Amino acid sequence: MQWISQVVFALILIAAIYFFSRNVGKIRRNILLGRDEDRSDNKPQRWRNMLRVAFGQSKMAARPIPFILHFIVYAGFILINIEVLEIILDGLFGTHRILSFMGPIYDVAIGFFEILGLGVLIACVLFLTRRFISRIPRFHKPEMAGWPTRDATIILISEIVLMTALLIMNGADQALQMLGNPHYIDAGANPVSGLYAGWMHGTFSEGQLIFIERACWWFHIIGILLFLNFLPYSKHFHIILAFPNTYYADLTPKGRFANIESVTNEVKMMLGLPDVDTNAPPPESFGAKDVQDLTWKNLMDAYSCTECGRCTSVCPANLTGKVLSPRKIMMDTRDRLEEVGKEMDSGVQPTEEKNLHSYISKEELWACTSCNACAEACPININPLNIIVQMRQYLVMEKSEAPNELNMMFNNIENNGAPWQFPASDRDAWANQV
Amino acid sequence: MSEPVHVPTVAEFAQRGETPEVLFWVGCAGSFDERAQKVTKAMVKILNHVGISYAILGKEESCSGDPAKRAGNEFLYQMQAMNNIAILNGYGIKKIITTCPHCFNTLKNEYPQMGGNYDVVHHSSYLQELIDSGKLTVEGGSFKGRKITYHDSCYLGRANNIYEAPRRVLEALDGELVELKRCRANGLCCGAGGAQVFKESESGDKEINVERAEEALSTGAGVIASNCPFCMTMLRDGVKHFNKEDDVEVLDLAELVSKANDL
Numbered sequence: 001m002q003w004i005s006q007v008v009f010a011l012i013l014i015a016a017i018y019f020f021s022r023n024v025g026k027i028r029r030n031i032l033l034g035r036d037e038d039r040s041d042n043k044p045q046r047w048r049n050m051l052r053v054a055f056g057q058s059k060m061a062a063r064p065i066p067f068i069l070h071f072i073v074y075a076g077f078i079l080i081n082i083e084v085l086e087i088i089l090d091g092l093f094g095t096h097r098i099l100s101f102m103g104p105i106y107d108v109a110i111g112f113f114e115i116l117g118l119g120v121l122i123a124c125v126l127f128l129t130r131r132f133i134s135r136i137p138r139f140h141k142p143e144m145a146g147w148p149t150r151d152a153t154i155i156l157i158s159e160i161v162l163m164t165a166l167l168i169m170n171g172a173d174q175a176l177q178m179l180g181n182p183h184y185i186d187a188g189a190n191p192v193s194g195l196y197a198g199w200m201h202g203t204f205s206e207g208q209l210i211f212i213e214r215a216c217w218w219f220h221i222i223g224i225l226l227f228l229n230f231l232p233y234s235k236h237f238h239i240i241l242a243f244p245n246t247y248y249a250d251l252t253p254k255g256r257f258a259n260i261e262s263v264t265n266e267v268k269m270m271l272g273l274p275d276v277d278t279n280a281p282p283p284e285s286f287g288a289k290d291v292q293d294l295t296w297k298n299l300m301d302a303y304s305c306t307e308c309g310r311c312t313s314v315c316p317a318n319l320t321g322k323v324l325s326p327r328k329i330m331m332d333t334r335d336r337l338e339e340v341g342k343e344m345d346s347g348v349q350p351t352e353e354k355n356l357h358s359y360i361s362k363e364e365l366w367a368c369t370s371c372n373a374c375a376e377a378c379p380i381n382i383n384p385l386n387i388i389v390q391m392r393q394y395l396v397m398e399k400s401e402a403p404n405e406l407n408m409m410f411n412n413i414e415n416n417g418a419p420w421q422f423p424a425s426d427r428d429a430w431a432n433q434v
Numbered sequence: 435m436s437e438p439v440h441v442p443t444v445a446e447f448a449q450r451g452e453t454p455e456v457l458f459w460v461g462c463a464g465s466f467d468e469r470a471q472k473v474t475k476a477m478v479k480i481l482n483h484v485g486i487s488y489a490i491l492g493k494e495e496s497c498s499g500d501p502a503k504r505a506g507n508e509f510l511y512q513m514q515a516m517n518n519i520a521i522l523n524g525y526g527i528k529k530i531i532t533t534c535p536h537c538f539n540t541l542k543n544e545y546p547q548m549g550g551n552y553d554v555v556h557h558s559s560y561l562q563e564l565i566d567s568g569k570l571t572v573e574g575g576s577f578k579g580r581k582i583t584y585h586d587s588c589y590l591g592r593a594n595n596i597y598e599a600p601r602r603v604l605e606a607l608d609g610e611l612v613e614l615k616r617c618r619a620n621g622l623c624c625g626a627g628g629a630q631v632f633k634e635s636e637s638g639d640k641e642i643n644v645e646r647a648e649e650a651l652s653t654g655a656g657v658i659a660s661n662c663p664f665c666m667t668m669l670r671d672g673v674k675h676f677n678k679e680d681d682v683e684v685l686d687l688a689e690l691v692s693k694a695n696d697l
């Protein structure tokens with residue numbers, strides 16, 4: 001009989017890994033639809049950034065309460081997964097607590113995981129409280145209506161349920177150890193489940209306890225595999241992408257905007273400069289009309305965004321009631337990219353009229369002050385401003401759709417070298433009055 | 435007040451076969467905006483006072499291209515950049531100081547991509563250098579003991595991580611520096627950047643500069659120190675919005691230093 005459950009387990013595991021890899025593969029393909037950009041320089045600095053910002057969560061510390069809660073969940077996620085490894089081995093080999101041969105180390109580890117598991121459970125309850133009872137404003141902006149809020153709720157409730165299953169499983173296991181069931185070897189310290197193991201021991205029969213233990217075990221592992229497969233559909237994918245995303249983050253000062261090289265040749269031609277590359281192919285288009293025009297890093301940013309809204313909560317435009325929300329810029333980029341990816345998968349001809357600008361309005365784009373508060377606030381170094389500027393470039397250089405006042409400003413710079421209408425010959429007039 | 439000062443141009447230096455040690459990049463606001471011109475003049479007085487060999491480009495200077503670039507007009511930006519770089523390289527300029535953080539950022543971070551490599555210094559860092567090296571001694575003067583608050587401009591702060599230099603300069607004034615609630619990396623924008631200052635803002639429920647001025651006024655400081663001509667405009671308008679312009683002055687770091695020293 002045991003072999004049946006082993007086979008079932010193996011099949012579930014293979015299916016879970018297969019679907020997960022397939023979806024991750026799609027995300028990877030979608031990210032690589034973006035323009036090339038070289039981020040292979042300065043590897044030591046990149047590793048340091050990743051260790052500090054993603055692994056060490058350094059930017060989360062700006063807000064102490066969510067920092068502590070998030071840190072518990074994060075540490076829980078990483079450490080409790082060691083226990084998942086044991087569950088997988090047990091499932092495949094039909095063993096029970098295969099790693100318990102490690103003796104005291106194992107006991108301490110299990111004890112520690114229990115405390116952590118309880119911590120995660122409490123943290124998730126508090127997260128739900130902050131979201132729905134304290135109603136922290138950044139979780140209730142218009143872009144959070146519908147799926148994004150459901151997504152967050154699903155994640156938090158799943159974690160609560162998974163941790164509960166883990167703790168009940170350990171309680172039943174310990175009760176069975178008390179009964180001296182030979183399969184349930186004496187292993188693990190149970191600082192949390194020990195509190196109710198005695199009660200379980202007194203309340204349930206051995207058969208019932210075995211049933212509870214097995215049910216929780218299956219529930220826990222299937223839950224984790226489902227959770228894994230939910231990730232690619234969820235903002236929760238950040239638990240994976242936060243690492244590469246901080247590794248590849250821009251290392252130059254935030255104020256530096258990249259040069260568009262294809263423009264340089266055109267400008268040289270206009271200015272009649274000698275070193276024009278006459279063989280250069282005419283540039284296809286300027287700025288970002290759609291997601292493919294953004295860089296792959298912009299697209300990775302979009303998939304990494306966890307919709308926490310820290311960017312939006314410090315955006316001067318958003319704070320003063322404008323429609324611009326940097327979080328929405330990231331969410332729209334991801335939604336549009338998903339749409340493009342789905343069109344590719346289904347072989348549907350992409351609809352010409354639809355592009356990233358169908359998601360992000362001009363009103364949003366023109367409200368940005370390029371202040372970089374969003375990029376500074378983002379715990380995983382996402383840069384919404386970079387996308388905004390590329391979309392503006394498309395509006396200005398391809399569509400000539402800048403607001404009128406900005407066109408006047410452009411004209412002034414072109415004609416008199418200043419954004420206002422003053423004659424260039426007066427530029428040093430002030431110098432006569434010092 | 436002192437004698438009228440002659441502001442030398444790089445061309446004058448070139449005629450003598452010389453290059454100034456530093457170029458003072460004035461910027462469009464510093465050249466044309468009446469309020470910012472006062473900052474320009476204050477800076478010139480400081481440069482004269484410390485006796486450094488400096489010059490301006492005069493009529494040969496042109497917009498750095500920052501507003502065009504932030505607004506998405508890369509063509510116009512690159513044309514400006516190429517022309518300016520041709521002039522700067524032609525004169526063999528090595529070091530540039532400027533009172534505008536937007537010019538500072540563009541010249542320092544973006545011109546190298548187009549072949550313009552200079553040691554670009556914002557005046558807040560330059561003033562700090564002068565004070566630290568003892569070339570400039572600052573007497574607190576009228577600012578001694580007064581409450582001063584400081585507004586971090588986005589292009590000096592977050593864009594370039596310069597938070598300490600301006601504060602060191604203010605500390606030299608012997609005033610009482612009161613920080614804004616949102617300061618340093620968390621500083622709130624004045625609302626001008628990204629070419630916003632050249633257009634009406636999108637509809638919302640408040641102007642950004644009013645939000646920021648409100649915060650600055652709540653510190654009870656009599657002086658709001660700024661380091662950017664555009665922040666200056668925005669903050670002054672914000673202070674006016676609350677009818678506080680008679681009680682609260684918005685002053686640039688260069689003005690504070692030059693006033694304190696009676697230059």
Ligand code: SF4
Pocket residue numbers: 311314315316317318324325326367368369370371372373374375384385
């Ligand atoms: S850079 Fe633009 S989007 Fe980002 S916080 Fe500033 S105004 Fe908002």
Ligand code: SF4
Pocket residue numbers: 304305306307308309310311312326327330377378379380382384
């Ligand atoms: S961009 Fe960063 S700060 Fe903004 S919602 Fe996404 S993860 Fe949070």
